[in-house]
Amino acid sequence: MTNKSDWPAAPGTLAHRMVQGASFVLVGVLCLLSLSAGLLPGLLAVCVSFLLTRALTRVPLAARHAGSSGLPPWLAATLVIVAPLAGLVALMLNAKGYSLLAVQQYQELLNHLANTILEMRERLPPEIVRHLPEGVAGVQELVATHLRAQASHLATVGRTWLHGLLLAYVGLIVGALLATRRPPAQRRPLSAAIATRAAHFIDAFRQIVAAQFWIATFNAVLTALFVLALLPAFGVAMPYDYALVGMTFVFGLVPIVGNLVVNVVMTLVGVSVSVFVGVGCLAFLIGIHKAEYFINARVVGARTSTGVWELLAVMFAAETLFGVPGLVAAPLYYAYAKKELAAAGLV
Structure with a gap:
């Protein structure tokens, strides 16, 4: 029977190989789940947050040493966790201005597309012209029809992006906490x-x-x-x-x-x-x-x-x-x- 204290010191034993094999299986399952279950944004965010937090504290990956300089671990983790929220708040405060700018840009783009189509109607054969929209109103109707046809798909894409963002933020929290955790x-x-x-x-x-x-x-x-x-x-x-x-x-x-x-x-x-x-x-x-x-x-x-x-x-x-x-x-x-x-x- 193998003594518990002999496990770490016996790299060639069956017990050691079993432990190493179990760790590889766990990592492999995590990698496959991140792809099949849509957890990849969270996994990547954990890595990013871990490296950022360690960089802010200037702690090497191998071990923490007494002479390391930089921010205190709790402050580094707080900055990594709070920074995305602060950016989101700043974006929301300016959302009205961005919305007005987006509407203006959309209108300019729409007018330009309409003018381009009107020029093309004068040069293309009649068989093709009858399939093109007429003016700005025709372009708007074409865009609206396409959006209505893709409404369910766009809703699914929106939910997928929101789910990915939430996973990424949870990953940021997990990575920051792991980076500041004191190893046993x-x-x-x-x-x-x-x-x-x-x-x-x-x-x-x-x-x-x-x-x-x-x-x-x-x-x-x-x-x-x-x-x-x-x-x-x-x-x-x-x-x-x-x-x-x-x-x-x-x-x-x-x-x-x-x-x-x-x-x-x-x-x-x-x-x-x-x-x-x-x-x-x-x-x-x-x-x-x-x-x-x-x-x-x-x-x-x-x-x-x-x-x-x-x-x-x-x-x-x-x-x-x-x-x-x-x-x-x-x-x-x-x-x-x-x-x-x-x-x-x-x-």
Whole structure:
């Protein structure tokens, strides 16, 4: 019979292998649940909050030491938890102004679309013209009809986003509390194994975030060249050009989803100039989106010692099985798996 005190000191025993296996099973179940049950925003938020809180307290991931400087842990956790609420309050205080601006921009965009369609009606064949709306009223009716047809889908999307935001905020709270939790003097075997798995996962997440920074920079540089150099060379002045470049970088820090948001906004701004500019923006963004598979794989692979073909295969497979969440999680999960294999001396 194995003595309890012998467990941590016997890495080659059956008991030790069972404990390690149990910790890997628990982590694997958590990763699969985050994808299948829609918990990925919460899991990513836990990692972000943990790293932010530790950065504010300047505490290394391995252990807390007496000479560490920075904010007190309770203050760092409070800032991480309260900052999103403060931002939401500030946004709500200015909601009226933003709403009026949005209505004004919508009306300007609508008028521009209507004028563009009226010009197209004069040049296109009659067979196509009869399918186009007439003037502003026709465009408004077309938009309203589409929104009515998509009402149930939009409601579902809204609930999904709200659920994701709530999960993310709960994850922020959990991550901040974990970062400030004082570790016990001595851990039990399973607890120590899970702590090791968590440290490897956080380290893999940190590497992915650093890689995503360079990917966001790459996207912002390409967008700047397109908006500030290529389009003006053809006599096209893109409104909100510098704001679009800045938004591309900020939203580009969020894998995949951030790029989708930028794609929608930039295409709408392009359409506000002309239909052809909107189509050009959409084609440019589709090209970036497809190229990002390879850029993401190369940058992340360089930081995680992973081949480009490995990450591409994992990303395509994860997107096929789990959709966008799988595509977002694939680099992180694979980097974590490689880190565990490397720690075990298997790769």
